[in-house]
Amino acid sequence: MSTKSIKIHLMITLLLVGLFITPFGTAMAETSQPWMNKSLTANERTALLLEHMTLEQKVQFITGNLNNYYGFYNEEMQELGIPALKMADGPAGVRIANPDIQDKKSTALPAPIALAATWDINAAKEYGELLGNEAFNTTHNILLGPGLDIARFPWGERNFESLGEDPLLQSKLAIPYVNGVQSYPVMATAKHWLLNNQETERFTINSIASERTLHELYARPFAEVIEHADLSSVMCSFNQVNGVNACESEAVLTTLLKDQLNFNGFVMSDYGANHTTVESANAGLDLETPGEPNGYWGSQLITAVEEGKVSEARIDDMATRILTEMFSKGLFDQPAGNNPLPVEEHGQIARELAEQSMVLMKNENNALPLDEDALDSIAVIGPDADNASAAGGGSSMVNPTYTVSPLEGIKNKVGEDVEVSYAPGSDPISAGDILPGPSAVPSSLLSPIDGDQNGLTAEYWNNINFEGEPSLVRTDNQVNLNLGFYNYEGFNAQSPKLETTPGDFNSEMSARWTGQFIVPETGDYTLSLSSLGTGKLYINDTLVIDNESKKLTTSKKTLSFVKGEKPDVRIEYSTGDSGGQQDFGGMIRFGWEAPTNVVDEKIQEAVELAKKSDVAVVVTRTYDSEGYVDNSSLDLPNNQAQLIKEVAKANPNTVVVQMSGRAVQMDTWDDEVPAIVQAWFPGQEQGNAIANVLFGEVNPSGKLPITFPVNEDRTPVSNENQFPGVNGESDYSEGIFVGYKGYEKEGIKPAYAFGHGLSYTTFDYRNVKAKAQRKGKDKDLTLSVDLNLRNTGDVAGAEVVQVYAGALPTNVETPTKQLAGFKKVELKPGKQERVKIELDPKAFSYWDEDKGEWVTPKGEVPIYVGSSSEDIQLKTTITIK
Structure with missing residues (x-):
């Protein structure tokens, strides 16, 4: 064969191979896996795939594992073409757990509570788009965010993850946030469903709330995101809701979420929040995320199906919900990858x-x-x-x-x-500062017995009885320790100026601190120990505080000292049998309350x-x-x-x-x-x-997206039954009157009101008009407010115009002010704009528990327009016919 003939033959061969690999190859793949046909709908592709899955494969698919990806992973099922579910923690940025991915670095955004403080829908969209972009380009296809837990009280340790205390503000920001995330092939997960409003006893607390409270307040942001953002997933929480674990409650997962709110996505458990096989499956949980040691699904769920305790139809529903979301959001067709991030652009x-x-x-x-x-x-x-x-x-x-x-x-x-x-x-500042009780004794007033450093000599043991030689000896500036969960890599924000405590002490441990307290001025000093486990404080070898509790406890003792004294200090601490439970580690603080003249x-x-x-x-x-x-x-x-x-x-x-x-x-x-x-x-x-x-x-x-009270005793939720709860029950007795609504109802003057925020310029509000009408064949209620806003200062600035609905014309108790709408308006000096704000019909309605529906009373409703819930500039009324 001539050289020319060989070349022609080779070209024909390559052409045929290329044709086979591209359209014919794709056709063959689609024949063997017809659900890979992109021209079909997500529902059609899901149905085709489900037909090819065995019971074992379905259960494998809906059961998380801890074998890979540092606990944030559901395995790829290569034989079916199902990509792995790779989850990244949110909601303030993409928390990368895998050290092989971009050195675990991503853009640290302002906390969600800061996003809420923008009151800016465009900012929320930009926030979500950045998260979606970085999740997708760091190999992730599920983002665990946004957090839609209402900031029920001002001291909530997880308030920074929240979008504030008002359900309308949360909803208006969460919708563009989710749409932004899901503009990439990434599924957003709203958390935590439901009543996950405190960290104290978060694994066991029973949150008790009325049906009206759930619908009007805590479920509202979820409902709005489901309706307006095609939300893929919801994460159920650790706590109980009205006596049943949230991830095992049919009333919460199926009746409320799937039936009443029409949620078609899937429900995943928080990590380790599922405690059962049959109960959680039948209640409406769709995906068990990895638990310790192996979770409750997997082979146990297969057995439950074989024994008729869980139907295979329920398994099909679980898999269908997840697969449909994966197909509709593009996870099958556009796999996430590890691509460089635009660091400078995202930093800006x-x-x-x-x-x-x-x-x-x-x-x-x-x-x-x-x-x-x-x-x-x-x-x-x-x-x-x-x-x-x-x-x-x-x-x-x-x-x-x-x-x-x-x-x-x-x-x-x-x-x-x-x-x-x-x-x-x-x-x-350190994780120890979360603990209750007075501030820690400053390092400048502590000294080891031998040495000229500040602090106390610390000895640490890996057992609870101070047995053997200590495993670690060092000088601690303060006794202000919070280990366990707070001490794992990537799970703390401690200052680099603080010495890291090895993870060996994150479970059961004991420790002893010795040295001297340097008395700065003569007077009475109240010394304290805040501790979980056993804590003892000795002054000059005399036991003055003896703490022993399986709950975090603060004990105090007032002692008189003379300036220049250096009494010996010895603190002995053991986690006892509280260590290692639910990741509890050592918790202890040596605190003080000094005379007013001590600096x-x-x-x-x-x-x-x-x-x-x-x-x-x-x-x-x-x-x-x-x-x-x-x-x-x-x-x-x-x-x-x-x-x-x-x-x-x-x-x-x-x-x-x-x-x-x-x-x-x-x-x-x-x-x-x-x-x-x-x-x-x-x-x-x-x-x-x-x-x-x-x-x-x-x-x-x-x-402000939250109210700042004068102090912790002057809030609508300062009752012990409300927080931290009594006998393991937190009573949401304030009902719908959370945040500014509660302050108004109880007549409590805050330090800074909800919606408060000043500017370097000034604004003038004039000529308000309110309108209500019914449109369309369903006579849907539409409400709006128009007003003139002028920048009367010397510099450009933005004002958030806030509209509040007053008490409704009904015998049912409703808030005297409830956020009904808002708009952020940018104006140059001297410029005026006619501002139109669409109002939320639910601000003029209430949930009727007897009827099981929203009810809008007829009649006249006061309208308040201003720059905060307190700073009302204009008043009018609106009549609902």
Whole structure:
């Protein structure tokens, strides 16, 4: 055969092979696996696939495993072409568990509570799109977010994951969030279903609420996202709902969620939240995520089907729900991959979101914005102002692509022409600060018996009885320990200035701390131990506190000391048999309440720096995380309230930047400072965002999505039966009157109202009109409010116009104010806009438990328009016919 003939033959062969591989190859694949035909609907493809699956394969598909992907994985079923379900924790960023994926780094966004503070639907869409993009490009196809748990009380440790205390605000932001995530081949998972509103006893607490409360408040955001965002998945929670575990409750999973709210997606359990085989399957759980040690489904579920305890039709329904979502969201056809992230672009989005979220709480005498041209020196003060790890802990903790601390951000802004100096003012904030009780004794007042360091000598054992030689000996700055869940890699936001405790001590352990307490002033000192397990405090070898409890307990003892004394301190602690249960680890804090004239060394150093500076910026923070504790005290930890007061005495030009995911108590220092910025947990660009707001590069427009009370005793949920609950039951006796609705009902004046937020400009509200009409063949009720809004100041700015419906014309008790609509409007100086706001019909309705439906009373309803739930600018009425 000639060379020319060989070439022609080879070309024909390659052409035939190519034809076979492409259209004919695809046709053959679609013949053997017809569900891979993209021209079919998701329902059709699911039905075809289900026909080819055995019972064993279906059960394998709906049962999670712990064999791969660090616990966030459902295995690929290659023989059926079913891709693995690769789950990433949310909702504040994509938490990458696999170290082989981009060094576990992704964009750390501002916390969801910060997103809620933007009151901006476009921001929520951008937030969701970034999450979807990064999930898809880091191999994930399920994002465990958004969190739709209502912030029921102001001290909730997981409030930072919430979108606030109001169901309408949550809904309006959650819809674009979910649509943004699912604009990629990624399924969003709303959590936690249902009444998952506290971390205290979160595995066992029985949350008791009425049907009306569920429909009007806690189920509302889920219902809206189901209706308007084609939500793929819902995660059921650890707690009980009205006496039945949430993941095993037919009333919660099937009757309410699937039947009444028409949810067609699938329900997955929180990790380890399923405790049964038959009960959970029949109740409506569709996917068991990995549990310890092996979960309750798998072979046990197959046996239950064979014994007739669970029908195969129920198994088919589970698999159908998951597969349909996978097909409809593109998981079969567009597999997620490991692709480089646009770090700079996404960092800019994170910064812009943080800037929009910051709330100017107070600004007397135009203390802000700062004028860098008028400043020669700035004191930046705060335990973690030089650290960019101020973020919520637990499953929301993200390993950022890069970070900018508040100190760095301020230096970036002012450059070399202004001297920027730093003093911590207190010890770093840590997971120990979640524990209840007084602040930890400062390290500057503790000393090992031998040595010139600060702190106490610590000895740690891997057993509960101090047996043998200690496994670890070191100097601890403070006795402020919170191990177990809070100490696993990636599950804490501890400062890099803190020494890490090895994971060997995360379960049963014992420890001893010895040294001296250096008395700074003569007076009475109240010393305390907050501990779970057994904690003993000895002063000069005398036992003064003896704590022994399987619940977290704080005990106090008041002692008199003379200045210069150095009494010996010995603290002995053991987890006892509480260690290792539900990931509990060591929990202990050595705390104090000092005489008012006592100022420790770190605060004194900060005061001296503030005195010689033109302005002092005090950056405070809290430590918030999921886990096992809600600290009902709203005090700033580690004596930061005293730090603010002392700095403000030294420098009247003191600005407070507060980083937290929840409300904090300000009544002891609010009057001492002219300006306060609530910065939340602002994400990896926190420093630049804070600086841009402080110096007026950005006009703050954030509004509070939660109410800030005066203190923890003056809230609508300060009753022990409501929180933490009595005998394992949390009574939602406040009903629908959560947050600002409850404060109004009970006549409680908050420190800062829901919706509050100032600006560097001013706005004028005029000429309000309200309208209600029924449209279409179903006579659907449409309501709206129109008004004129003018920027009457000198700088451009955005205002969130808020509309509240008053009490409804019915004998049924309804809120005197209920958010009915809002709109964020950007205006240049002197400009006016006619603003139209569509109102939510459910704000003019209530859930009738007898009828099992929403009821809209006829008659006149007051309408309030303003810049917060308290700052009402205009009033009118609307008549519903």
